[in-house]
Amino acid sequence: MNESQVSPKVRGREATRAKLLDAAGEVFAEVGLGEASVERICERAGFTRGAFYSNFASKDEMFIELATLVARERVDAVRSRIDEIAIDCDATDVTVIIRALDVFGDDRASAMLMSEITIHAMRDADFAAAYSVQIDAVTAEVVQLIDEIVEAKGLRLKLPADDAARIIVGVWSDSSVRAAIANLEPEQLAAQRTRELSQIVDLLIVR
Structure with a gap:
C-alpha cells in the first residue's frame, strides 16, 4: 500500500503516535523514566490520556518503542552517510569516520536520552536483550564503514574492525x-568529539 492509499484516520493515528513519542523522548531526557508520568508526556504532546492508551499499553512499552526507534534511526542515518561519503575520494581516514558518526546528534537532550536508555537497559534484562540487537546493528554499520575505508585507502588496523568499531563508538558516546x-x-x-575521535583513530591505524 502506497502513501496515497493510506486513509486519513490511519495517517492521523500515526501522527498522534509520532507526537507522543517525540514528547516522550523530551520528557525521558529531562526527568528520567521514573519521573516521566503518562500525564506529563500527554501534556507535552498536547493529547489526553485516552490518546496515549489508544496507542500504547504502558509507559514501558512506549519506552521500548522509543529506544528501538532511536537505534533504527541511527542505523539508517549512518548507512546513508556512508553511502554519501563513499563518493568523496578526498576524504581522509579520520574525517570519514567522524563525518559518519556526526549523524548521531550534537544536542544535550540526545545525550541525556541515550544515557537514560542505557541505564534502563542495565536494570531490565528483557529490555537489554531487545536493545542489544539494535546496538549491534549500529556497530555493524561502523564495522562496514571501517572495512570500506581500510580497503579504499590501503590501510592496516592494529585491531580487528569489530573491536575498532566498538572503541570508536565508545569514545563517541563518552x-x-x-x-x-x-x-x-x-x-x-x-570540536571536542572531533579532536578525541581523531586521536583514537590515529592510534588504531598502523603507520
Whole structure:
C-alpha cells in the first residue's frame, strides 16, 4: 500500500503516535523514566490520556518503542552517510569516520536520552536483550564503514574492525556524555568529539 492509499484516520493515528513519542523522548531526557508520568508526556504532546492508551499499553512499552526507534534511526542515518561519503575520494581516514558518526546528534537532550536508555537497559534484562540487537546493528554499520575505508585507502588496523568499531563508538558516546555534563554548546561538543575521535583513530591505524 502506497502513501496515497493510506486513509486519513490511519495517517492521523500515526501522527498522534509520532507526537507522543517525540514528547516522550523530551520528557525521558529531562526527568528520567521514573519521573516521566503518562500525564506529563500527554501534556507535552498536547493529547489526553485516552490518546496515549489508544496507542500504547504502558509507559514501558512506549519506552521500548522509543529506544528501538532511536537505534533504527541511527542505523539508517549512518548507512546513508556512508553511502554519501563513499563518493568523496578526498576524504581522509579520520574525517570519514567522524563525518559518519556526526549523524548521531550534537544536542544535550540526545545525550541525556541515550544515557537514560542505557541505564534502563542495565536494570531490565528483557529490555537489554531487545536493545542489544539494535546496538549491534549500529556497530555493524561502523564495522562496514571501517572495512570500506581500510580497503579504499590501503590501510592496516592494529585491531580487528569489530573491536575498532566498538572503541570508536565508545569514545563517541563518552565524549557526548561528558559534553552534556559540562553543558557544552553543539559547536563545542563537535570540536571536542572531533579532536578525541581523531586521536583514537590515529592510534588504531598502523603507520
